[in-house]
Amino acid sequence: MAKESGLSRVVHEAVEAVSIPVLATIVGMIVGTVFILIAGKSPIQAYTAFAQAVAGSPRAFGETLVSTIPLIFTGLAVSLAFRSGLFNIGVEGQYLVAQIAAVVVGYAVKMPEGLSPGLAGLFHVTLALLAGTAAGAFWASIAGLLKAFRGVHEVINSIMLNYVALFLGSWLLNAYLKGSSGQGSSQPVQATAALTQGLIEGSRLHTGLWIALVAAFVVWIILWKTPSGYEIRAVGLSPGAAEYAGISVGRNIVLAMALSGALSGLAGAVQTLGVNRRFFETTAFVGYGFDGIAVALVGRNHPLGVILAALLFGALERGGPQMQAAAGVPKAVIYIVQGTVIFFVAAEGIWRFLRNRKVKTEVKTA
Amino acid sequence: MKGGTTVPPFTHNMLKLNGITKRFGSLVANDSIDLEVRQGEIHALLGENGAGKSTLMNILYGLYTPDEGTIEWKGKPVRIDGPGHAIALGIGMVHQHFMLIPVFSVAENIVLGMEPGGAVLDMKQANERVREISNQFGLEVDPEDKIESISVGQQQRVEILKALYRGAELLILDEPTAVLTPQEVVELGKIMKSLVAQGRTIIIITHKLKEVLHLADRVSVIRRGRKITTVEAQGRTEAELANLMVGREVELKVDKQEATPGASVLEVSHLSAKNDRGLLALKDVSFQVRAGEIVGIAGVDGNGQSELIACMTGLRKPAGGTVRVNGKDLTARSPKEVREAGVGHIPEDRQRRGLVLDFSISENAALGDHRKFTRYGFLNYGKMADLAERIVKAFDVRPPEPEYMARALSGGNQQKVIVGREIMRDPDLMLAVQPTRGLDVGAIEFIHRRLVEERDNGKAVLLVSLELDEVMNLADRILVMYKGQIVAEVAGQEATEENLGLMMAGGGARG
Secondary structure, eight states: OTTOOHHHHHHHHHHHHHHHHHHHHHHHHHHHHHHHHHTTOOHHHHHHHHHHHHHSSHHHHHHHHHHHHHHHHHHHHHHHHHHTTOOOOOHHHHHHHHHHHHHHHHHHOOOOTTSOHHHHHHHHHHHHHHHHHHHHHHHHHHHHHHHHHHOOOHHHHHHHHHHHHHHHHHHHIIIIIBOSSOSSBBOOOOGGGSOOBOSSTTSOOBTHHHHHHHHHHHHHHHHHHSHHHHHHHHHHHOHHHHHHTTOOHHHHHHHHHHHHHHHHHHHHHHHIIIIIOSOBOOSSOOSHHHHHHHHHHHTTTOHHHHHHHHHHHHHHHHHHHHHHHHHOOOTHHHHHHHHHHHHHHHHHHHHHHHHHHHHHHHHHHO | OOOOOSSOTTTSEEEEEEEEEEEETTEEEEEEEEEEEETTOEEEEEOOTTSSHHHHHHHHTTSSOOSEEEEEETTEEEOOOSHHHHHHHTEEEEOSSOOOOTTSBHHHHHHTTSOSSSSSOOHHHHHHHHHHHHHHHTOOOOTTSBGGGSOHHHHHHHHHHHHHHTTOSEEEEESTTTTOOHHHHHHHHHHHHHHHHTTOEEEEEESOHHHHHHHOSEEEEEETTEEEEEEESTTOOHHHHHHHHHSSOOOSSOOOOOOOOOSEEEEEEEEEEEOTTSSEEEEEEEEEEETTOEEEEEOOTTSSHHHHHHHHHTSSOOSEEEEEETTEEOTTOOHHHHHHTTEEEEOSOIIIIIOOTTSBHHHHHTTTTGGGSEETTEEOHHHHHHHHHHHHHHTTOSSOOTTSBGGGSOHHHHHHHHHHHHHHTOOSEEEEESTTTTOOHHHHHHHHHHHHHHHHTTOEEEEEESOHHHHHHHOSEEEEEETTEEEEEEEGGGOOHHHHHHHHTTTTOOO
16 A cells, blocks of 8 residues: 555556546436436437447447547646646637647648658648647636736636637638638648548548547646646645745646646647648637536546546537437437536535535544 | 522532443544533543544534433433524533624624514613623623724633523533633633632633643543543642543653754844735844754744744745845745755644645655656656655654545644654754644654754754743743734743743833
8 A cells, every 4th residue: 555656556546537427427328318208209219329329330439539539638628727726718719729820830831842741741740730739828828827927817817818719710710811612711731731530441530539648648647747747736736835835836827727728729739630621710619628627527637537538528429419310319318418427527526525524524623 | 591509519410421422434532421510610621632522512512413322411311402402401612713703893792693672683782781791700891892803812701701691501611722822811710710609610621731720620531532530630730631631651841951052043134024914013023043942932823923934934025134044045035945945844834834635645745845756857656655654654643654645634643744744854944833733742742852853953943832831841042922023032941931921912022
């Protein structure tokens, strides 16, 4: 016990991270069943249609993973910020500015002649990804700096920045990036800047999946294996003790926000280079950032939990419409299942909070 | 609601507890406790932290239901459902942390919930009633004063009056002296005598031996959930009670040699600082601490001690003056620079400052020096665990598990982790603020010994404490702080509780 480390610790953390969400999902499905019955449909038919859509064929599973990838990034972004005690509600905006940056680099930067296609692709994709990551990190840093040095609450200022990003994107698109093909989207990125699709035959599953998995591993390394991660966690758990120990709270707020924004940026850049290949006119937020909050919550702010939670939400997102089409069950049932899962995971948090409080008061009065 | 009865005191049992048992999960907080409290006595409940005193009293006050056992109140068995029921029976409790509304007047607080008059609050009558009771028992307060404008000692009187107003015949006082100056403790003693003289009965919960001897008629000692014995207080000694309480021989006074101070380590000159409200809380303070001596700062809470320490540790920017350690100017430097200059700090608030409660003991052992616990730039948990292992062994942290979460430790063990970490860092200057607050005799003895050891190893120690005994016991020199200034310096051997207490209350200002 005393020397518990390495593998056993990882396994322990992982089991801890997934047990409650798995239970919550089961409860969610039971509640969903009740509503399907109320709607007068067959739950078996509905869930069969759902399962078909999510994993009925290699292609279907590939598409489920396509929906999962951005959620992994945004879930990681929210959970990393949360580890430092910050609520990054600005993932949406960071996602958008990253898409713009990735498109600009993907479209405008030309690879030198004579480079082999493989190498040109590698360079160009890397450059475009970096641009997106940097843009996301920059956008989030504004929120971090405002919080750390001006005391502007990050929830407020990052929501504001979401709208700035939304309309900035709209303006840039209409003023500079308009493509020839249609009204609502930018020029496409060059072939060298696109992430390869077709990891699973017939699906759009792209190499962004590997980037997402590596990102999750890197987040785990940063948080639990580096001194900077130690500081971020210390600030998140106890700002007073962090300050006492000579850890700069302000500096770590900015750092955590920037890292969180970098992950949001990766979400946007990977989605653009892997799936969309261009920037679409948006009048409302796409929602990956907000879903990221739910993913982080269900994944208990642990990278492994986030991956699994993203898979769950990706499947729900992909399976809902199909269930409606094939079994005639309103896809609102899927939102009920989603809501129930979130509710039960959150309720577990509330329950734990109450238990801690009870223990505390008992200790106090003992 | 006169409590006077015709029963002569010291004969009848007011209260009798039979075989009270209370479990929290696997923890047995009270293990079949029998207790008899006589009408008109002051009965002390003595025990270490976590011994089960408060649990027992919370059962009596209706906050917990016992798992086993019965309560007899004035000869009749009762089941106490809640505080409301306890009050109706005539049992009143004064909690350690007062439950008063600061912006209300004294009388408003006292009558709260039982206001005189019908639909309209009759404040005149309330004031009158409060004055009456306060005269009857010699509890001097002005009913029209606001709570926020009166002293802590007076606030306590308001709490006692509140219970009396509700007709309490038995008063339970939970650690009543924790927040009082020595003079206020004497005052409280007089009030308690006056209460029992008029037929009231008092149970006082405490872990302070001196109080028991001064105040109580009889003492019941609780150890690990069991009642060990009930004895007459008359004729007992502190050592005797300490041994009963801890269950082994305890040294109350640290055995220490004469100090042999060396070169000056800490030099504070003309230091001034503002408090959180922007008022000058520290005014032109100058002193020094030399290697191999313990300098104690005595004072009532809130007289600038917190601001002084915050300025020295980089947690607050001074308004003026300088702080030097080993000749190095550390004025207004960051906490990190201060730590690196060889300053150890046992903070006043162990839960908010001293530990990250949701870190393990290992991770907390590295707190502050965490950048040194790396291998190839990555955290080295093995190295942290090694240090934690050493701290846990040397400082007797229970349970001795480095991977245990700090939150799960008791207050005393949390404190041992902090003291251990700071001593292991081997600083030239140790700032020990309230190092034994809330700890019991055994743990206090241990931490005191370690601080004296630090001194004997040639370190400079600055001790800030609200406990006079602690300062007098450890310090070679004592500085008294009052209203943000150092008003006196006394040699350790010459200090008495009386002269320090007087100076702490502003009575002996120098210059």
